[in-house]
Amino acid sequence: MYKITLNEKDTPKKWYNIAADLPVEFPEYSQTDEGKQLENLPKIFSKGVLGQELSTDRWIEIPKLVRNVYKQIGRPSPLFRAKGLEAHLDTPAKIFYKREDMSPTGSHKLNTAIAQAYYAKEDGAERLTTETGAGQWGTALSLACSLLDMDCTVYMVKISFKQKPYRKTIMHLYNGEILPSPSDRTEFGKKILKEDPQHPGSLGIAISEAIEDALNDEKVYYSLGSVLNHVMLHQTIIGQEIQMQMNKIDATPDVMIGCVGGGSNFAGSTFPFIKDKLSGDLDCEFIAVEPSSCPTLTKGEYKYDFGDTAGLTPLIKMYTLGHDFIPPSVHAGGLRYHGMSPLVALLTHEKIIEPRSVSQTSVFESNKLFAQTEGVVPAPETGHAIKVGIDEAIKCRKTGEEKNIIINFSGHGLLDLQGYDDFLEGKIKD
Numbered sequence: 001m002y003k004i005t006l007n008e009k010d011t012p013k014k015w016y017n018i019a020a021d022l023p024v025e026f027p028e029y030s031q032t033d034e035g036k037q038l039e040n041l042p043k044i045f046s047k048g049v050l051g052q053e054l055s056t057d058r059w060i061e062i063p064k065l066v067r068n069v070y071k072q073i074g075r076p077s078p079l080f081r082a083k084g085l086e087a088h089l090d091t092p093a094k095i096f097y098k099r100e101d102m103s104p105t106g107s108h109k110l111n112t113a114i115a116q117a118y119y120a121k122e123d124g125a126e127r128l129t130t131e132t133g134a135g136q137w138g139t140a141l142s143l144a145c146s147l148l149d150m151d152c153t154v155y156m157v158k159i160s161f162k163q164k165p166y167r168k169t170i171m172h173l174y175n176g177e178i179l180p181s182p183s184d185r186t187e188f189g190k191k192i193l194k195e196d197p198q199h200p201g202s203l204g205i206a207i208s209e210a211i212e213d214a215l216n217d218e219k220v221y222y223s224l225g226s227v228l229n230h231v232m233l234h235q236t237i238i239g240q241e242i243q244m245q246m247n248k249i250d251a252t253p254d255v256m257i258g259c260v261g262g263g264s265n266f267a268g269s270t271f272p273f274i275k276d277k278l279s280g281d282l283d284c285e286f287i288a289v290e291p292s293s294c295p296t297l298t299k300g301e302y303k304y305d306f307g308d309t310a311g312l313t314p315l316i317k318m319y320t321l322g323h324d325f326i327p328p329s330v331h332a333g334g335l336r337y338h339g340m341s342p343l344v345a346l347l348t349h350e351k352i353i354e355p356r357s358v359s360q361t362s363v364f365e366s367n368k369l370f371a372q373t374e375g376v377v378p379a380p381e382t383g384h385a386i387k388v389g390i391d392e393a394i395k396c397r398k399t400g401e402e403k404n405i406i407i408n409f410s411g412h413g414l415l416d417l418q419g420y421d422d423f424l425e426g427k428i429k430d
């Protein structure tokens, strides 16, 4: 069997909230003495998502309309067996990959974009603002807003804005407004541009601009595509579907792997399984993979830091490279973030999640092999998980273990062809 599918009616009805099952207490958000970061939260987030951010209820009902839009975009997504890759690697391991690339925007990000747009609209907002790095998140939120009849403004990291012109086209098709960040739309953007008109931008700066925009208008909320607890929550439909799919073949995972930028696709695919690990019902390894050029989990410090550059977000306890960290411009733009989901960070600190970092060239090599043996061109971000999946399968060849390895296939790379061109021409360096 190559593909394990579910029916539309199997689309999960609840999100799983791991805050109910943590092995240690969640470190509360905090603020600076002079700051208003916590008071500002209700001005930038809808009541719906803010309630979820702090909730400790184990299961949270998915509103009917959100569940219907999940079906509209093709959920549940299939789980594929990578038999071509297995044969090439000559491994006794079984490699599975969860096809989050099959959503209309090509990644997992719509899972939370739809929910966030729904709650913002329910709360009277007319427009959402956000940041985007590689463009996946801006694309997803533009479509979600279009489906729910809202406006959307996307601050896109300037270097990506230049590198990925087709992202802009898709966002425009979905009626999103796109501004290269730093922009002259906000005070913070203007300040950065005054210091350096050629500034390439960063996710931290784009977040600051999007929050400032939302703070200045009552009818506008801000939306974050990763990191925060409610985003991890919305993504847990991925892992719940994988559970049903593995049940169908009477199997359980031995290793689960996902790439991490802010942690949401990793969290979404693994948290329902981590629940079983924490209760002693499952023996499985969980590996979070990041680029060696932005090594938040493997080299960062576990401490309180801001989520953005201007310091408008609350202080969050997470692994961080520092909120003014400007990462090198690697092609896996979705993984260039200085911080990490505090939930993923906590579970890494507790040694339930194992972090690993891999080099950019090894990622492109793995992706080429994956494309040649499975047909699907992975996003550069997704390639981080594939690289480690291949490493684990090769280990099984040596030990003879028939492990079940599940890779969360977070997105396709059909809009990242410049990166692939650079790789094929030998221009990619680590």
Ligand SMILES: *Cc1c(COP(=O)(O)O)cnc(C)c1O
Pocket (backbone or CB within 6 Å): 106, 107, 108, 109, 136, 137, 225, 226, 227, 259, 260, 261, 262, 263, 264, 265, 266, 334, 335, 379, 381, 382, 410, 411, 412
């Ligand atoms: C955004 C993105 C990521 C990184 O974000 P997470 O929140 O860590 O999941 C990974 N893969 C793809 C395809 C993305 O679009």
